[in-house]
Each structure stands twice: as structure tokens, then as C-alpha cells.
Amino acid sequence: MNSYPSNITAIVGAQWGDEGKGKITDFFAGDSDYVVRFHGGNNAGHTIIVDGITFKLHLIPSGIVYGTPTSVIGNGVVVDPKALLDEIAYIKEKGVCPKLMVSDRAHVIMPYHIVLDSALSGHQGQLAAGSTRRGIAPVYADKMFRNGIRMVDLLEPDVFQEKLEKGYSFAKGLIEKSLGKFLEITLEDIFSAYLSYGKQLSEYICDTSVELYNAHKSGKSILFEGAQGISLDVDHGVYPFTTSSNTAAGHISTGTGVSFREVGRIIGVVKAYLSRVGESPLPSEIQDNEAETLREKGGEYGTTTGRPRRVGWLDLVQVRQAVRVNGLTEIALTKLDVLNGFDELPVCIAYDVKGNKIKEMPASLTSYRKAKPIYKILSGWGDLTDNVWNKGYDALPQTLKHYINFIESEVECPIKIVSVGPQRHETIIR
Numbered sequence: 109m110n111s112y113p114s115n116i117t118a119i120v121g122a123q124w125g126d127e128g129k130g131k132i133t134d135f136f137a138g139d140s141d142y143v144v145r146f147h148g149g150n151n152a153g154h155t156i157i158v159d160g161i162t163f164k165l166h167l168i169p170s171g172i173v174y175g176t177p178t179s180v181i182g183n184g185v186v187v188d189p190k191a192l193l194d195e196i197a198y199i200k201e202k203g204v205c206p207k208l209m210v211s212d213r214a215h216v217i218m219p220y221h222i223v224l225d226s227a228l229s230g231h232q233g234q235l236a237a238g239s240t241r242r243g244i245a246p247v248y249a250d251k252m253f254r255n256g257i258r259m260v261d262l263l264e265p266d267v268f269q270e271k272l273e274k275g276y277s278f279a280k281g282l283i284e285k286s287l288g289k290f291l292e293i294t295l296e297d298i299f300s301a302y303l304s305y306g307k308q309l310s311e312y313i314c315d316t317s318v319e320l321y322n323a324h325k326s327g328k329s330i331l332f333e334g335a336q337g338i339s340l341d342v343d344h345g346v347y348p349f350t351t352s353s354n355t356a357a358g359h360i361s362t363g364t365g366v367s368f369r370e371v372g373r374i375i376g377v378v379k380a381y382l383s384r385v386g387e388s389p390l391p392s393e394i395q396d397n398e399a400e401t402l403r404e405k406g407g408e409y410g411t412t413t414g415r416p417r418r419v420g421w422l423d424l425v426q427v428r429q430a431v432r433v434n435g436l437t438e439i440a441l442t443k444l445d446v447l448n449g450f451d452e453l454p455v456c457i458a459y460d461v462k463g464n465k466i467k468e469m470p471a472s473l474t475s476y477r478k479a480k481p482i483y484k485i486l487s488g489w490g491d492l493t494d495n496v497w498n499k500g501y502d503a504l505p506q507t508l509k510h511y512i513n514f515i516e517s518e519v520e521c522p523i524k525i526v527s528v529g530p531q532r533h534e535t536i537i538r
Contacts, residue, residue: 117140118357118373120357121355122338123383123423123427124382125335126384127442129333132527133333135525140171141178142171143180144331144366150195158174167181168195172204172207177207180211187259191217210312211314213258216257220291221244227288245352246279248352273295337430338426346473356433357434358435374438378442380446381402383418391456423456428467439519439525440526441525441526444526445534461475484514497528522538525537
């Protein structure tokens with residue numbers, strides 16, 4: 109990382125958010141002074157395997173498992189304090205002492221947000237995004253309504269009471285009068301529980317923007333860890349089948365208070381095929397036995413939900429957008445080993461929309477619903493053993509190198525990291 113013009117690196121998802129960012133973040137985290145989340149909430153999930161121990165995290169940055177870096181939850185993240193306390197307890201049980209900071213400006217997920225999330229999902233019908241129903245969309249909406257409660261408010265009972273009364277009555281009206289559901293939990297119960305959460309979390313709550321500014325000034329290394337992926341970005345993704353935050357690297361500035369111009373390296377994580385949890389059209393999706401084979405080989409089940417992921421062939425229309433919008437300096441290509449044994453590997457290079465060839469992601473939902481994949485068929489590379497993967501890039505068969513080179517050429521971004529397994533050492537640097 110020292111060969112780059114800055115000591116700040118960002119890792120973001122270039123697809124639907126289950127690309128293997130946790131593993132790539134893990135690869136860099138041990139050498140970083142700070143590992144930072146800048147958006148999303150506990151709807152995200154990442155799995156890391158360190159020395160044979162599996163960690164499944166949802167809110168805390170992956171760097172926490174090392175004990176050395178300071179993990180930071182930035183102001184752009186929305187925090188369920190009970191979920192955060194549970195995750196802190198979880199990593200402590202695994203022998204990790206958490207070095208953690210939580211932005212005092214981060215917004216808090218309240219119980220009524222979770223109830224509202226479920227009610228909204230029913231209301232949205234076929235336009236629902238397949239929400240994890242953890243209250244993410246409603247808390248971001250409250251933030252924009254200026255009805256939000258922030259982590260710092262949990263430390264100030266009078267302000268918390270003042271804000272809670274407004275937020276609770278607003279949400280209750282939406283839930284009961286607009287959506288026909290019932291909010292059972294009382295304001296008093298929320299007030300008591302969340303004051304307790306605030307006390308338990310008080311040692312972690314601080315102005316993380318100032319902390320990161322001073323760290324960067326003093327030459328410390330900072331790793332930004334994105335959640336989800338570009339197609340779930342609320343502005344640039346397949347709206348409305350998105351998450352409720354900006355997943356693009358540009359949100360680092362607003363989500364942490366660190367200037368975007370300081371970020372020297374932006375790594376986009378791309379899975380060698382496609383998968384997603386949630387609803388939306390998916391042009392390169394595959395079905396039946398072929399899909400089941402890919403799903404089982406890749407272990408494609410959501411970290412947060414446990415739901416079977418939909419799977420398909422690599423979609424370079426999507427990756428092309430990720431390169432452009434994020435300003436990627438390079439790509440980390442993951443799960444190449446899962447494609448072992450396929451004779452042919454279709455790669456989607458464009459969409460056919462009513463006879464028109466489209467190479468960029470359309471904003472039109474009508475167009476996206478009608479998009480048919482235009483494939484380039486590449487040759488597979490048979491069943492490679494660990495002995496081949498472990499010998500490095502030069503030992504890989506020409507067909508596999510061609511797969512990598514073809515992607516680079518199509519999206520105009522170099523692939524510098526190749527991941528061939530879940531463990532940290534199963535990584536090839538080109």
C-alpha cells in the first residue's frame with residue numbers, strides 16, 4: 109500500500125454486495141491502523157476466516173478481528189445499539205478485545221423503524237427490494253425528515269426524550285393510520301432500554317471524523333470498508349430494488365467526514381460470477397441444475413439472512429458502471445476457484461433491450477426488466493487443484509488468464525488481486 113500516493117485505501121462492492129469484500133478487507137486490515145465503515149447498517153453481512161476461525165459480522169468493520177487496528181463506525185452508518193452490543197459480545201466470546209469507535213453523529217435504529225420496515229415491504233408489493241426488515245430504510249428516511257435520533261442523544265436523557273417523543277409519534281401515525289399496522293412497544297419502554305444501551309456503549313461513542321483526520325495527518329493508514337455493492341446504491345443502483353444508502357466510494361466523505369481527495373487507492377471487489385439476495389430483475393441469472401451447482405459450490409447463502417442467493421454469470425455491464433462511478437484504481441476478482449469444472453463460461457458483455465445493444469446500466473426500469481444478456485462464451489479451465497492455485501499467477505492455465513484479461517479489457521480496469529479461496533493466504537497478487 110505504501111507505493112500509492114496516499115495512506116488511505118477504500119474497498120467497495122462492484123456488484124450486488126456479496127462479492128467477498130470481507131475476505132479482501134481482511135487481507136489488508138491487519139496492516140491498517142484504522143478500518144472504517146461509512147454507510148449501511150446491520151443489513152450488511154461479511155464472513156471472515158482468520159486462522160481457521162470464522163467470524164460472521166454485520167455492523168462492526170472486519171478489522172476488529174485482528175485486535176490491532178481501530179475499527180470505526182462512521183456517521184453514515186445507521187446503528188441498532190442492541191445489535192451492536194450483541195456483536196461486541198460475540199467477538200469477545202471469540203477472544204477478541206474490541207478496539208472500536210462509533211461516531212456520535214451516527215443515526216440510531218429504533219424499534220418503530222423495524223416495525224415500519226416490515227409494514228412498508230408489504231405496501232410496496234412487486235416494487236419491494238426484498239428488505240432484511242432491520243429498519244434501515246425508515247431510519248434513513250427519518251434522518252432526512254430530521255426526525256432522527258443520533259448516538260450522542262443516547263447519552264443526554266433530556267434531549268433523547270425530546271427527540272423520541274417526536275420520532276415515536278410520527279412513526280406511530282405512519283404505521284397505524286397510513287399502513288394499517290399496530291405499534292405495540294411503548295415510548296416509555298424504548299426510552300428506558302435505549303438509555304441503558306447508551307450507557308453500555310458510551311466508552312465507544314466519540315467524534316470519529318476528528319479522530320480520522322488527526323490519524324491521517326500523522327501518517328496512519330486508513331482502510332474504508334464498503335457494505336453492499338454498486339447496484340444497490342440508492343442513486344446509481346437498480347432503483348427501487350436498492351439499499352437505502354450510497355454504496356459508492358464517493359460517500360466516504362459524507363459518511364465519515366474524511367475528504368474524498370485523500371483516498372489514494374479504490375479497490376472494487378468483483379465475484380467471478382454473479383449472485384444476489386433480494387428482489388429485482390437480474391438479466392444474467394441462471395436457473396435449475398446449473399444454478400444449484402453454482403450456488404452449492406460457492407456457498408451462496410446470505411450472511412445476514414441465510415437466504416439462498418440467486419446466481420448467474422458475470423455481468424460486465426454492472427462492473428463497467430462500478431469502475432466508472434467509484435473511480436476504481438483496480439479490481440479484486442474473487443471466487444475464481446468456484447468456476448472449476450465448467451466447460452464453458454458465459455460472460456454478459458451487454459444487454460439487448462428491444463433490439464438495441466446497451467453497454468451501460470439503464471436508469472429505466474422498463475428497459476432493465478426487458479434486458480436480455482448478450483454473452484461472450486469463454487472456455488473453462490477444468491478442475492484445478494490447490495497445488496496449482498498455490499503456485500501463483502504464472503502457473504495458472506491460459507484459459508483462466510484469458511478470462512481475467514477479457515474482463516480487464518471490457519471494463520478498462522486492471523485486476524491486481526485474484527482470490528481463489530476464503531482463507532487469507534488463498535490470494536494471488538499480480
